[in-house]
Amino acid sequence: MELNPVPRLERPDGACELDPEAVWESFCKLLDEALQDAEINPDRINCIGISVQRNSLLLWDKKTSNPRTRVITWQDTRSLDLAKKLNHSFIFRSMKTAGHMLYWMTHQSRFKALASYHFKTALACIRLKYLLNEKPKLIDECRKGLLCYGCLETWLLWRLTGGKTFATDVSCASVTGMYDSFSRKWSRPILASLGIPANILPGVYPSSYYYGTVQNGPLGYSSNPSLSIPITGIIGDAQAATLTENCLSPFQAKLTLGTGMFLNLISGSRALALMNGFYPVIGWASGQAYFDSVPTFEIDSTSSSSESPSSVLSTSRSVHLDNLTYLVEGFYPHAGTLIDWLKSENIFSTYSELEEILYSGDQLGLDEKATRENIFYIPLLRNTLRNHQNTLVDEKLNRKSFYGPDGLVIGLDYSKSADKLLVARVFIESIAFCTKLMLENYRKQTRISPSILYVNGNVARSNWLLQRMSNTIGIPVERRGLEECSCLGAAIVAGVGAGLWPSFFAATDSLHKRLHSEANSLPSVDINDANLNKRNNKSNSHELYRRFMPESSEICISIKKRYHIWSHLRASYLPKTSTGLKLV
Known part of the structure; x- marks a missing residue:
């Protein structure tokens, strides 16, 4: 199967963007080629999993699904000056000082993470703030509930389901810089400090979960819903590669050498807060969900941030996170x-x-x-x-x-x-x-x-x-x-979400015995x-x-x-x- 790279739109000012429609077209072409290479019919597909480059964001119209911005990739550095300004601001320094004091008093890791937190261009939150600053009209539309925010996994999920599912998973949300991996909710302090309306954020769910069925694209069966293929897994590329490498036990280490270098070390069922460039992220989680409990997003142009549903601000209360695994992640952008x-x-x-x-x-x-x-x-x-x-x-x-x-x-x-x-x-x-x-x-x-x-x-x-x-x-x-570890990781979380394997341990064990x-x-x-x-x-x-x-x-x-x-x-x-x- 041939690669279908999406051309990057780069400028001397540090811009690094993608055309959202080109991303969707490349994704659809990839699905077609995968079916042809595997020589199987779509009706033999049990489930679909999605693994994507993390932290590449865009905004789109809630009603029409038309993109309102390009995809701003994690390599975009135009927000560097903004990040420096915010890191040195009085409010943010006060938050970090409070984190140091609370950690000294309680020794809770979440306060240590707050004390070591700083904005950097690789985080989606700082590039979203930069985007809203550059285009003030967008912030007004966001406050009115007219736009949706998402990274690539949310965008592709929205398009695949015909706009019926507006969601992401815990692994992708945890690396955006505005998600609290300890409480597993969108961070209200970070959102407030950046002025980002909470009602544009997707719901956050387990990596292995029923996200809906494919309605659009090469695998769409909108005319016959009974043939629709379920989407049962979403996971970030670095976490997917860690899962594929069978790194499930504490202190195991995986290094992905792609565009950048991502070092992931397993910390187990509890988040570990470190200083000097390491930060806690969620690796993966599974959830027991019924097919009628798919997360949905009701289109309501009159909604406002004050009327946003609670599911927008946190993982759905009806979904329990099983097999929750935390990682510590270090990153260099050069490889x-x-x-x-x-x-x-x-x-x-x-x-x-x-x-x-x-x-x-x-x-x-x-x-x-x-x-x-x-x-x-x-x-x-x-x-x-x-x-x-x-x-x-x-x-x-x-x-x-x-x-x-x-x-x-x-x-x-x-x-x-x-x-x-x-x-x-x-x-x-x-x-x-x-x-x-x-x-x-x-x-x-x-x-x-x-x-x-x-x-x-x-x-x-x-x-x-x-x-x-x-x-x-x-x-x-x-x-x-193992080739294409991120793809295999997506297959693992989708298989667990569809009940093909009872756990991630069983899935990776089966995979490695075979390969x-x-x-x-x-x-x-x-x-x-x-x-x-x-x-x-x-x-x-x-x-x-x-x-x-x-x-x-x-x-x-x-x-x-x-x-x-x-x-x-x-x-x-x-x-x-x-x-x-x-x-x-």
Whole structure:
């Protein structure tokens, strides 16, 4: 089955949008192709599950279902200045201070989460606030109850059911920044601080749940409701991949390497609040629901925020959450974007060619050269690059540098063909370095280290990257023989919601028993001696740090710190010899 990517609409100001109708058309085409490839008739389909890119939002007309905005993706950074302003506002700082005090008094995790909360562009809530600020007419229509808000899962569900179901699931809601994962309700304090009307928000339900039947699209049977296919599962892509990897027990860890890097660690049946970039999210939940209890949204143009039904503000009281599982999530926005940039620069054309380039660098001693000449790739936000491009490097020191897709390359001018091999190398190894930082952050706060890291996603195809990652983080890294983990996760929650499996444990156990025999020849990395060498030369690492001296500014201090860490990590794995790959 061929991919049907939706073209992104990008602008220099940080905009990254999608056409909502193009998303729907691509979705319908995907359904058609899936049926053709599987060679089955629609009447053989028991149920449907949806897994989507999270936090990509839009507004649409409640009566006509016509989009009123484009889909603003999680990569859109136009709200960065707004996020900074709100984070430094008196009201928000007062909320965080109250969170610190309440946590000190009660030691409840929910107050610790409030104390560590901050707005960032990846959250749907801050981009929704930016959208409403930019288009004041929309806020008036929202207050009058004329518009619906939703991310991609809500939009596709609305279109599939012909506007009869206005809902999302707990996994997708928990990452929007305006949902309280502890009380499992939309957060009234956050909504009030942002001025977002509550009546535009969808109802929140379990991941495995009866959401209605397909009425539109290739599988729609509006003329014969008895043939309608039920939609029994919705889950976010990162959580779906975690579920597929059979990470169901506390302290198991999964890393998805797609467009960005999503590190998920299981915390069990209770939410765990951490600081410094980690936040609690809901992984999945199931609910016992009858087919006549589908969440519906009555179209009433006269409704207002004060008249919004209680189901809009919280999970329906009639639905009990079973098998509720919480995750801790860490995030870096740089992974697949690096691969795309290398390909656009004609450094490679296929993944196999990229692997050859990376392994050839081992023979050419490029690690030693990169360390000797202080060559690194340091990821940065696009807005940071745009706003500080004149202060990142001190030109007086004559340091070579150039800008990558989401960061700064130090020590190269990208003029020689040999430099292209180095560029590919330092780009890919930065993914391993970012993984190390996230795991170290988690370990310092919890004093717990996962025994193995499961990886998936398109970028995880690289055996060289997984070997480098294992050497860097000091634990085995395993890639199982599973393709399209998010799709399989959607199938799992849909199957549980339809009663095909009694639990998520039963579903994943059945899945892995079936697929492991088919995938036993795919490689995974298992490095027994991958603990980092603590005897590396710290004075040499400090020298690398000292020689990179950007001009004084807040962002440059961060760059210098990151550069120092990168130097330290590379020095730690250079003395090691690769133990190769094992076959599962």
